[in-house]
Amino acid sequence: MIYTTDYMSSLGQILLAADEIGLVGVWLEGQKYFADFLKGKHLQIEKKETEILRDTVHWLDVYFSGKEPDFLPALHPVGSEFRQTVWRILLEIPYGQTVTYGEIARKISTDTGRKNMSAQAVGGAVGHNPISILIPCHRVVGSNGSLTGYAGGINKKIQLLTLEHADMSKLYVPAKNTSAL
Secondary structure, eight states, X not given: OEEEEEEXXXXXXXXXXXXXXXXXXXXXXXXXXXXXXXSSSOOOEEEOOOHHHHHHHHHXXXXXXXXXXXXXXXXXXXXXXXXXXXXXXXXXXXXXXOEEHHHHHHHHHHHHTOSOOOHHHHHHHHXXXXXXXXXXXXXXXXXXXXXXXXXXXXXXXXXXXXXXXXXXXXXXXXXXXXXXX
């Protein structure tokens, strides 16, 4: 059974979804891959607040108040082993800081003993993160500091990083993405 509830944030409507184990999805209204986990599957879905969803709402309340939450609700993202690896690394990115796709690729290479890892493959896993904000894919930037690749839109990525008081002085929006602002 999948339970859902809606959350209204300063970024707009957010859909939250959880199963009995943990949070399976946090999607910004209109984002790329919106609620993909819930589509085309034989899932029973019920709109109901559960303890996990209440914990998530509390986490989001703290986060959107401009503070770093000191807890994390139970998470249960569904994805391949590679995606799970990338999402675990995203959870290690400190609040208000950024890392590059290349840095994540190098970490995976080092951790797995592989000669190299594609930053583009990492980008695909980051882009398919089903638990936006809590698994902080918005903290990943291009190798030159470019704000690219956020499924929720570049403007929302900027809002999230600004909320976290990230150092925006070395980050920029590439010309092809300025229309998203």
